[in-house]
Amino acid sequence: MKVFFSRSLLLVGLLFGLSAVSADNTTLPHYAKDKHLGVGSCSNSTCHGSIQPWKKSNVLQNEYVTWTKEDNHSRKAYKVLTNKLSKRIARNLGLKDPAHEAKVCLDCHADNVPTDVRGERFDLADGVGCEACHGGSERWLESHTSSETTHEENLENGLYPTEDPVARATLCYSCHFGDANKLVTHRIMGAGHPRIRFELDTFSATQPAHYEVDKDYRERKPTFDGVQIWAIGQAIGMRSNLDLLMDPKRGHDGIFPELVLFDCHACHKKMETASWRPRAGTGLPPGIVRLNDANFIMLRHIVKVVDAGLGSQLRKQTRALHRSVIKGNAAVKRAAVAVRATTEKAIKLIANHEFSDKDIVAILKSIVAEGLKGELRDYASAEQTMMAANNVVVVLENAKAINDLELDVLNKALDKMFDATKNDKVYRPGKFAAALKILKSAIPNL
Template identity: 35%
Template sequence: MALHPAPLKAEAGAEAGSLRAHMGVASCAGSTCHGRSVASGTPVRQDEVLRWQEESSPTGAHSRAWRVIGEPRGQSIARRLGLDSAGVVRECAGCHASRGAEHLADGVDCEACHGNAGAGTGGGWLATHYTVGTSHARNVAQGMTDLTVPRVRAGVCLDCHLSGDGPGQFIAHRIMAGGHPRIAFELDLFSTLQQHHDEDADYVARKGHKTNSLQMWAIGQAEAVSRSLALYMQPAKANDGVFPEFTFYDCHSCHRRIIDSDEANVTAVPNPGRPIHAGMPPWNDENMILLLAAARVAAPGEAATFDARAKAFHRAMGVGRSETVAAAQALRQAAQGLSARFAATPFTREQAFAVIDTIASDAISERFTDYEGSVQSVMALDTLLGGMVNAGMVSAGGAGNLRLQINQAYAAVRDPNGFQPIAFRRALGGAVRSIRSLR
C-alpha cells in the first residue's frame, strides 16, 4: 500500500491544460460575448462579466479575491504572518488570483474555473467555443473544464475552498491563526452563489441535462472527504515542524475555555463517530458526517463500510503515522467509491426527503458535537430544500414558508464561540420537522 500518493489533479488532462495560454478577463468581455450590461443574449446571458464583478452580491466574490488582500484585514493577516510583498504573492495568489504576478488584479477570473483558453499544446477553446456548429463536447475536447461533471467541479473548487497541491493553495493552521476566515465549503450552495448562467431549455440542449443539486451536494461531500485525506497522507502537509498540522483538526477541540480549578466544567460532548479519548485532538469530520447521511440513503450497502473505516481512521491517529495513513487510504477509497455511486444516482424526491430525515436522525445528529459539522448540516438542509424546489419536487411557495425555521438553524451556528451542541440539535430538528411537512 502506497503511503506517498501522487499530487492531486482536479481533472483528467489538467497537465496538458496548464500548457495552454491564460487569456484573461478582457478576452471574454466584448459586448458581443460576455460583456453586455443587460442579460439579453442568446443562447447565453452575455452579461456574465458584469455578474462576476457584482459588488453587492456573493456572485462577485471571485472578482474581489485579490483586492481583499490589500484591505485592512488582509494587510493585518500578512503582517502577522511576516509576509513582504513577494511573500504575499507566494502564499496568497494561488487562491486569490488566477494568473501570474503581472495580472493579480483580475482576482479569480473566468479561466480559473473554465480552464486556460488560449492556444498551446492540445489547442485552445477560446477561438472556437462561440462558432456556429460548436458543441459543449467539442469545447471540452479543446481544453475547457467540464464543470457540468460534479466530480470535476468539486476538484476545481476544493483547490481553494479546502486546499490543493498548487503553489499557495494549502490553507495551513498558521494562516487561519493569522486571521484568515475558517474554511467552510458546500459544493452546490457555493456553486449557486457563483452561478452566472440560466439553466433554461437552451442550457439543457447544450449541456445535456440540468444540474441535479442533490447529486452535486452528495458528491461534494465525498470529494471533500477524499481531498482532505489525500492532503493528510502527504508527509510535508501532515506536519508543521514538530507539531501536527492543525488545519486538519476540529478547531473547538483546542479553542475552549481552560479552567484548572476543582470546578472545571468539561464542555466537550462525546461524538460516537469518533471513538477516541478526550485528550486527542479530533479530526474535523464535518464532511464525513454528511457523507454518511447521504450514503445511508443512496448507497446503504456501502454506508456501513464507510462508517467503520471512518472510526478506524480516528482510532489510528492514536496509534502512529503509518497506521493512520493506511486507515486514511482505506477511508479515501470508500469515499471515492461513494462519489462514483452518487454520480449514477438520480436522487429522487423520496431520497431527498430521506436524506433530510437521516441528517436529523439520532444516529447522525448526535455526531453534531462541534461547530464545523453543525454548520455543514444547516447548509445541507438549505441546499437539499433548494434543490427540490429547482427540480420541481416541492413548490417555491411552500419552501419559502419554511425560511424562518431554516434561519433559526443558521442562527444556532452564527457564533462559533457561543455554539451549544444540544441547543443546535433542537434547532436542526425543528427545521427538519418543518421540511418534512412538505412531504
C-alpha cells in the same frame, strides 16, 4: 438564508452521467499548459460583457457584468490582498513581499499562472478571472464562439468542464481548502486569515451563478441534480482532507500534523470541565483532538440511503480513521487509504444515482436523527447540517414535492438553524439541538 438553484432534469444527467464523471482527471486551469489570455479577452460588450442578457443567445452574454458587480472572485479577490488584514497577515508570517505580490496569497486570490502562460491582456489584478475556472483560452477563444463548435470540442481545446460536479468540486476545493501546492495552513490562519468553509451547492448558487440551466443548456451539456452536486461536493471535500492527511510534506508541521485537518473548535474554545460526551461515530476517548469530520458525516448519510452496505463500510472506516489518530502515523495512513478508496466508489455511485424526493427526505431524516443523538454538536458539523437542510428544502420546493404549508414550517425551522449557526464565536450546541428538534417535526413524510 435562502438560496436558489434550479433543479435540472435528472434524466439528461443520467444519460450523460457516466462519461461526464471521467472528467475527474482533468488538469486544473491553474496547472494546465494553455495560455490565459486575460479577462479583457472575454469582456467585450458583444462577447460576455453585455449589460443585459441576450434573448437569442445560448448563454447570457452578461457574465462579465455579473462577475464584476456581484462576484467576490472579481478584482475584489485580488484587492483584499492590499487591505489592513492582509498586511497584518503578511507581517505576522514574515513574508518577504507584500501580500499582493506573494505567491502564497496570489495562488488563490488571483489567476496566478506562470508568467510564460500569460497572454498580452492578462492582468493579475483581475483577481480570480474567467480562465481561473474555465481554463486558459488559448486554443478555444476563437473557435468557441462559432455555433458549429460543440461543447466536446471546446473541452478538447482546453475548456475546463465546470458543469461536471466532480471537476467543479475539485476546482473549488483547490482554493476553498487547498491542494498539494496551495493551502490556507494553520500558520496562515494563526496569522489572521479567516476560517474557510465551503459547500458546493450553496456556494455555486451564492457565487452567484452567471448561467442558466435551461433547455438549450441541457442539450449542450450534461446536468446534475442539486442533491447530486451537494453530495459530490461532500465527497470531494472529504477526499481533499484525506489527501492532505496522507501528504508527507503538507500534512505535517514539525511534530504536529497540519491542524486545519482537525476540528478548529476542539482547541479554540473556553476551557470547560465535564462537557465531554462520547461520540459513537468516532469512538475516541476524551481529551483527543478530533479530525474535522463534517464532510465524512454528511457523505455517510447520503451513501447509506443509496447503498446501505457501502454506507456501513464508510461508517466503520471513518471510525477506524478517527481511532487511528491515537495509534500513530502508520495506522493513520492505512485507515486513510481505505476511506479514500470507498470515497471514490461513493462518488461514482452518487453521480449515477437518480435521487427521488423520498431518498432526499430519508437523507435529511437520517442526518437529523444523528444530530439529535449529539453526534453533530461541533460547529463545523452544525454548519454543514444547516446548509444540507437548506439544500434539501430548496430541492423539494422546486420539485413541488411539498405544499405551501409544509414549506412554511420548514422555512421557520431553517431560520432557527441559521440563527443557531450564524456565528461560530457565540455558537451553543444546545441552541442548535433545539433547532434540530424543530426541523425534525417539520420534515414531511413523503
